[in-house]
Amino acid sequence: MDVLYFAWLRERIDAPRERIETEAGTVADLMAELVARSDRHAAAFADPAAVRVALDQQLADFAAPIAGVAEIAFFPPMTGG
Structure with missing residues (x-):
C-alpha cells in the first residue's frame, strides 16, 4: 500500500510517500508499526x-x-477560513 505524508509529517519523516507491506489490521496498528520504523516516524x-x-x-x-x-x-x- 502507498502511505502519503503531508505538511509537517512529510518534513519530519523526510519523504512525501513510501510503499509498505503490512500485517496491520487498523490505522492505529499501522501507526505503531511506523513509529517502530525510525526516529523520524516516531x-x-x-x-x-x-x-x-x-x-x-x-x-x-x-x-x-x-x-x-x-x-x-x-x-x-x-482548518477553514
Whole structure:
C-alpha cells in the first residue's frame, strides 16, 4: 500500500510517500508499526491527536480497518477560513 505524508509529517519523516507491506489490521496498528520504523516516524506520530488520516481519499479514524486499502494519507488537522 502507498502511505502519503503531508505538511509537517512529510518534513519530519523526510519523504512525501513510501510503499509498505503490512500485517496491520487498523490505522492505529499501522501507526505503531511506523513509529517502530525510525526516529523520524516516531517524531511524526508522537502526538496522534495532531494527526488525521484518509483511507483511499476518505476521512477515517484510527480504529478503521485497512484491509484492501490501496492508499493511506496522514496529515495535520484542516482548518477553514
